[in-house]
Amino acid sequence: MIWVRSAWSRWLAASSAVAVLHLLLPLGFPRGIVYVCVGFLSVAVMLVGIHRNAPSSRLPWYLLTAGIALMTVGDFLWSWFELVLRTDPYPSVADVVYLAAYPFLGAGLLMLARARGSERHPTAAIDSLLVSIGLGLVAWVTLVAPALRDPELDLASTVVGAAYPIVDIILIGLLVRLLTAPGARSTASVLLVSATGLLMAVDALFQLSALVPALEENVLLLDAGWLVAYALFGAATLDPGMRLMSERALEPEQRKGRQRLMLVGPAVFMAPTVLVVQLVLGGAVDVWAAAVAAVALTVLSLIRMARMTRWLEEQAQSLRGAADTDIVTGLANRRLLVREIRDALAAPRARVALVLVDVDRFSEINETFGHRIGDEVLIRIGERLRTLAGGAGLVARPGGDEFAILFRDVPGSGTAMNLAQSVHDALARPVRLDDLEVRVQVSVGLVVAPDDGTDPLDLLHRGDVALSTAKRGSRLPARYDASMSSGSTLAPSLGGTLLGAISRGELVLHYQPIVEVSTGRVVAVEALVRWQHPEHGLLTPNLFIPTAERTGVIGPLTRDVLDQALRAVAGWRADGLDIAVAVNLAAQNLLDPEIVSDVRSALERHGLPASALELEITESSAMSDPERALEALDALERLGVELAVDDYGTGHSSLAYLHRLPVGRLKLDRAFVGGIAQDRASEAIVRSTIELARHLGLSVVAEGVEDDPTFAMLAEMGCYAAQGFGLARPGPAAGIPAVIAEITRTRAPAAPLRRDGVPAPRAAAAPAPR
Template sequence: MHIGRRLARPLARTSLLVRYGVISGLLVLCLALALGYVLASTVYDRALAQSEQTAANIAQLAVGPLLQRDDFDQGAVAPERRERLTGAMETLVAHRTVVRVKIFDRTGTVLFADDPDLIGQRFPEDPHLQAALGGQRSSDLDEPDSAENASEASLGGRLLEVYVPIRKSTAAGADRDVVGAFEIYLPYEPVASSAEADARRLVLWLAGGLVVLWAVLFQLVAAASRRLREYAREQAERAQHDALTGLPNRVLLADRANQALLVSRRSGTSTALLIADLDRLKEVNDTLGHHFGDLLISAVGARLRGELREADTVARLGGDKFAVLLPEVIGVDAALEVADRLVAAMRTPFDIDDVSLETGATLGLASYPEHGRDVVRLLQCADVAMYAAKSDRRAVRVYDRSMDAFTPDRLALFGELRRAIENDELSVHYQPQVDINSGQVTGVEGLVRWQHTVHGLLPPDDFIPLAEHTGLIRPLTWSVLRMAARACQRWRAAGLDLTVAVNLSVRSLLDEDLVAQLDHLLADAGLPASALELEITETTVMADPERSLAVLADLRGLGVRLSIDDYGTGQASLAYLNRLPVDTLKIDRSFVIAMLGSSNDAAIVRSTIELSRSLGLGVVAEGVETEQTWQRLRELGCDAAQGNWLAGPAPADSVPDLVRRLERRLGGAPARA
């Protein structure tokens, strides 16, 4: 999977570069077409303007001086001037400078033309002629079908007609009104050919320049893309690898561990996680300097790597702490053999710059599925086991729950937790439990929270194990029970028919005064016993099976509802489970979360639901994180569910609104008392 992702990324980046090349090429092509059109039009317009200027020069220099003012006043050109005009025209025509010339007066009457048959004809409606008589020079291609150009049809080829105004200055030396107009016919083919050739050259230069520009820009972008890919690859390496040793860091370890757990769920094998703490590194740093310490850390990483399989992972977590991931191992014993081998390897001295350094390592081991079903939990358990090994002065320890009090952070919380309980600084948040068939909220589970002044809102896993191992669990449990009972009574008084569930630890369950004190607490809160549900784990019950049976029977006699929490993770036999006076089984969230992707977990969920039916018990699924999980549980016939997809834990005052919103969303009947 890692290889597939690595291959997919360069392909995606290459595709992006190709898309850039194609899109930018199309844009350059469109730009070239647009600019080519504009340039061609400009060249053509300039050629026409030059032709107009040529015609104007001919009119002013070759023809105009041969005319007099009287020719326009009398409406006819004098015979002697006509002869001179005819001679000048013959010369111009012979040189193909012009093809034809017409001279009009202001009425549009032809005063002179190289074709005598045109003299005396009138063309008053020609717009170009009218423009010239208005003082504006204009030009147009001849229209063979027009009456004016009928006589030009025999001249061959298309002609360019240029109209030039004749002012009085032309005839009499006074620059005043326009008295007439020249119409000069020029060969169009030379004009068009010249304009086309010029336009072609410009367009080719433009296209070539744009292609070169595009190629240069593409190369620049490609080079920048390569540098960015290389930089991104380096950053990805840095983000997932330790800078000192080159080993995977915590991020890459978590990714590989998740993949290993997925494989283990499918194959039914174990995955082990080791936390190794290097001994005497501080002594090396203090005596030889941090340079030697860094070299030692690098050497340790290399040696650990050399003792493992190719599929195993060694990661540096920081400082003198390493992690070792062992996927698909055959149980804890096989992982212990690897741990012992690593301990032995660490006892061999390291040769660092000709200095022999002796060190060692303390290891903690946690295994899936025995100690945890996700990476975070396994890391926590392995860390706890490592601290327990240090405390016992042993090289390796395998995690068990009795070690939870050994974590340094939790030990530091001990004194603060006692004060928090005494000063009522703990709070309870409540997560709804919803009937899957009706969509009605039937109850809530109380989850204790600690708003720590330094660490913020702490979840129960951060301090409940500490309380269980230090005797604080008893006052903590009664504090939670009091808050939950009072909150539930307020909700019921407000019209919400809800029950509240609270977890009960081993110490609390085996407390001799539990039933009597609970009866007093319910009476004090004004809450009926049937509104309280106590959740007990399989492990709690199995701590003292016979004593647990007696206490549970007394609680059942009191009217309190009972449920087995985290079912599937303990060791209670079916025969013993059948003897327990409980109402409900709660499927552990780890199975529910993984049920859509793991056939093993799905089988556990399905069999638990079927077992509950056969025993006449209700069944609640914890850890519903998606709608697909909710729908699948409904198909399997599960009674109720809770999880973050439905609603997360909320303070007591927020529960009524939360319940109403959730029931509207699910279409359930309102929970009324």
């Protein structure tokens, strides 16, 4: 391959040097023999190149080789007539052979252009015709017409003299088609275009030599031009890039459009240009030739513009379709869904139902089976919904793992609820992918217009609110109700007053005990922030924490929570309660360069050791910027505070990744814990998580413990600690000592729970790993 890559340049340099140096040889046999030998050697080199590079389609290259071979045979005959028979070789049978070569060259160029995909462009052939007609007019004016008017030329000379420009013009048109074909340029393509262009240029100069005395005196110099053209054809076949010219290319790049304009633009104005030049020079003016060419160029230009306009309209339509279509499922996207909702509500007495579907825990499907299977699941869900909706509804994928079905002309709310239930039922069946069966759970929300609103964006938002309600409830379809939005509509109005609320001391903390399962002892409390709003009462964190994160108030809020929590712990410890406090950190806290100093200052201010504080992070917050988060967590661990992953199982759930984090504890999400007494799958997940965490040196705190069987199973599994309403509800700092005293007074190892949340005696369990 190295030989082939360098062979074309060595061949071109050597043969071009011979082509020039052969002019130094005396006229006669020496020069003629060298000339013909270089021609036949070029043919041999072309055959070698085709054999060694083995293009996928060899026929175009064999046709080009045949064309050059015929030209070389014509050279031989020309020399024979001139040197042996001592007769004028023009016109002669040599010209017949020369002219026979052009169809082979033209066919080869056309096949290469078509192999590259030139027929896909709607104006490829028209561009070639435009250039051919424009240059044909020039050839007519400069070569053909003078030959026809020359009384000294016989019929054969006239016919041959007219034939050369015609075939050259046709070849140039085909060369234009190759130049504008799709695909990147290779060395072989440059060499081939150069070879064909040089061949046409030398032909034209030879024809002009009969009319221009200066050219006629140096006509023998043109021999070097023909030989270099032959050498370029040989070099093109030696370059390995010639294989690409026989293969179908991608769609034309934008620069091809500029190339077309540069080639076609001058041709369109050729008729008036020729007339102006003829008038300025004062010679004969070929009005009819210019008129015919002008009409042809104008008609072709109009056809070209019409076809290009139609092609652009098709592309615009395709782009509009792509802009309205989800790329994965082929369903309507959010943009089209909003437009369809607006159109549906514009009809008189319109009544529509919008059913929103969310695939629960879809990220676990992606992580378990890969994104390709995840995409297939989404496609199958979309197909089921499309089958269910039929022609009565529009199925869309607004984004992520969410789908929407818009039903028009819904008679009433009862019918709408039935539709939502049928959607829920249709997706209850497992999704089968070849040999794989994937079970999915969905939540379904419903809004009805105009009952629940008339603005498409409001309807989508309220549908999301209904979805959230369905997720938190029994997972049955949930119809939107105004009460669902009381919190969501309140949240945006809180952003402007949150910072002031911190300075006014309106944020308060409630604390929930964390009980060691093996002993029933309270080892810590979790600080849960509330906002004692002067107008809206006690607000839960879901109403203002997202706003704090969006507005940058999360930093001051966290500092206030740390200060209150550690002040409470300092007071409890002063009263003899040796417990720690757990405080939640948001993702932005981990990216705050002051977080470590804030924690250190808070501990020092209240005279507490670092072990009195546990900081809880979520999996998603640790993954928002892994490197910066890891840097902050390492610094916090060096400070001595305990680190825990909160809501484990709802995010990335990667124990391998957790191994990189300096955490000592996992807080298992209530979604897994709440069902372990009834659901064997949940039990298996919790048991395996506790076992894996133990091997990683991590302890597990189970959240959402609400009954005796759950607590008992956690004790049997060796879980370190638990918290939940079944143990104690969150309460103000002032009431925590009494709650702890009540638990401590009645506690026993692994004590079962009474319904009032107070432990009763139970047998001892194994100690926690940490």
